[in-house]
Amino acid sequence: MSRKHPVNIGLIGAGRIGSFHGETVARRLVDANLVAIADPAPGAAEALAARLDVEHAYSDAAQLLAQPGLDAVIVATPARFHTNIVVQAAEAGKAVFCEKPMALTLDEAERAIAAARAANVPLQVGFNRRWDPAFAQARAALDAGKIGTPQLLRSLTRDPGPFGGDPGRIPLWTIFYETLIHDFDTLLWLNAKAHPVEVHAIADALVRPDARAKGFLDTAVVTIRFDNGSIAVAEANFSALYGYDIRGEVFGSGGMVTMGDVRRSSMTLFDASGVSSDTWRRDTEHFVGAYTAQLASFAKAVQRGDFTEGPTGEDARCALRIALACIDSVEKGVPVAVK
Numbered sequence: 026m027s028r029k030h031p032v033n034i035g036l037i038g039a040g041r042i043g044s045f046h047g048e049t050v051a052r053r054l055v056d057a058n059l060v061a062i063a064d065p066a067p068g069a070a071e072a073l074a075a076r077l078d079v080e081h082a083y084s085d086a087a088q089l090l091a092q093p094g095l096d097a098v099i100v101a102t103p104a105r106f107h108t109n110i111v112v113q114a115a116e117a118g119k120a121v122f123c124e125k126p127m128a129l130t131l132d133e134a135e136r137a138i139a140a141a142r143a144a145n146v147p148l149q150v151g152f153n154r155r156w157d158p159a160f161a162q163a164r165a166a167l168d169a170g171k172i173g174t175p176q177l178l179r180s181l182t183r184d185p186g187p188f189g190g191d192p193g194r195i196p197l198w199t200i201f202y203e204t205l206i207h208d209f210d211t212l213l214w215l216n217a218k219a220h221p222v223e224v225h226a227i228a229d230a231l232v233r234p235d236a237r238a239k240g241f242l243d244t245a246v247v248t249i250r251f252d253n254g255s256i257a258v259a260e261a262n263f264s265a266l267y268g269y270d271i272r273g274e275v276f277g278s279g280g281m282v283t284m285g286d287v288r289r290s291s292m293t294l295f296d297a298s299g300v301s302s303d304t305w306r307r308d309t310e311h312f313v314g315a316y317t318a319q320l321a322s323f324a325k326a327v328q329r330g331d332f333t334e335g336p337t338g339e340d341a342r343c344a345l346r347i348a349l350a351c352i353d354s355v356e357k358g359v360p361v362a363v364k
């Protein structure tokens with residue numbers, strides 16, 4: 026499957042990140058057109074379509090998939106709908122970009138991967154950190170052998186505070202399925218030649234202890250053992266008062282590479298109260314470049330008919346395996362093997 030320029034993309038899910046991705050396709054990419062939007066929330070698809078000059082707005086993904094001339098879709102619905110929409114889109118012959126997590130169970134992951142394979146369409150998953158320049162350069166340094174053999178790895182996500190969510194409306198285990206899944210992909214990608222063998226997760230509600238009894242978790246630390254002997258730590262918290270803090274680190278036999286900086290830029294203010302810097306406050310500011318570069322690479326992969334451009338459905342399944350092992354570990358209170 027090799028296509029001519031530009032790629033015609035449909036957006037399924039016009040919420041927070043879907044609107045941002047829609048804007049990226051419509052305004053920031055040169056090789057892609059946003060041609061249709063679908064969202065069942067009354068007026069959501071129409072409002073975004075009007076803002077981005079998109080001709081077609083639907084309330085149902087099936088209507089969008091039936092539109093002639095569509096090459097690819099972006100799936101940006103809540104996680105529990107991802108797999109069915111990925112399968113539907115693949116069966117309709119569309120290349121698929123699916124937001125993380127691609128699936129919530131291994132069976133779902135298999136279904137999504139199998140559908141893309143059977144339909145011969147590319148399937149890419151929204152692990153955008155791989156496109157952040159610091160993370161990409163770290164991976165290049167590792168590939169070049171600059172820090173020798175990895176021994177310790179670290180990845181952390183601290184969402185910007187104060188936490189304003191309603192714990193009652195956040196699905197159980199979100200911290201693993203939706204937040205730390207980014208860190209799991211990052212660690213797997215940085216430790217590219219290794220496979221995870223064991224996970225130990227500890228989690229609590231430290232931001233909203235009042236919601237602990239209902240199973241809400243907003244803070245977690247995970248250790249992961251890999252089959253090359255290396256050990257990784259991933260951690261997350263939902264309320265960093267100082268900003269949106271995403272960092273990574275790999276320490277090896279020959280040195281160390283670090284990545285990520287909560288400071289918005291190298292501008293540092295020195296005044297009567299001391300020294301200070303502005304910080305990132307939201308993902309769509311921090312990662313505007315990474316989100317755009319990832320969708321550009323997806324559009325290029327669709328044009329080339331390239332099925333290997335990661336993060337693939339198989340990569341998403343690997344990260345999901347760790348998330349599932351974390352849930353098992355928290356429930357049992359012990360380290361567990363990664364299946």
Ligand SMILES: NC(=O)c1ccc[n+]([C@@H]2O[C@H](COP(=O)([O-])OP(=O)(O)OC[C@H]3O[C@@H](n4cnc5c(N)ncnc54)[C@H](O)[C@@H]3O)[C@@H](O)[C@H]2O)c1
Nearest residue numbers: 037038039040041042043064066101102103104124125151
């Ligand atoms: N890669 C990242 O950094 C990143 C950042 C934010 C969100 N996400 C992921 O993106 C997904 C969406 O997150 P969000 O914050 O935008 O959620 P959201 O709740 O703001 O938006 C979801 C939208 O999907 C719509 N929707 C629900 N069912 C649908 C269906 N069957 N067909 C079409 N649309 C449907 C809803 O009406 C809503 O408008 C989640 O999986 C989330 O984890 C990823």
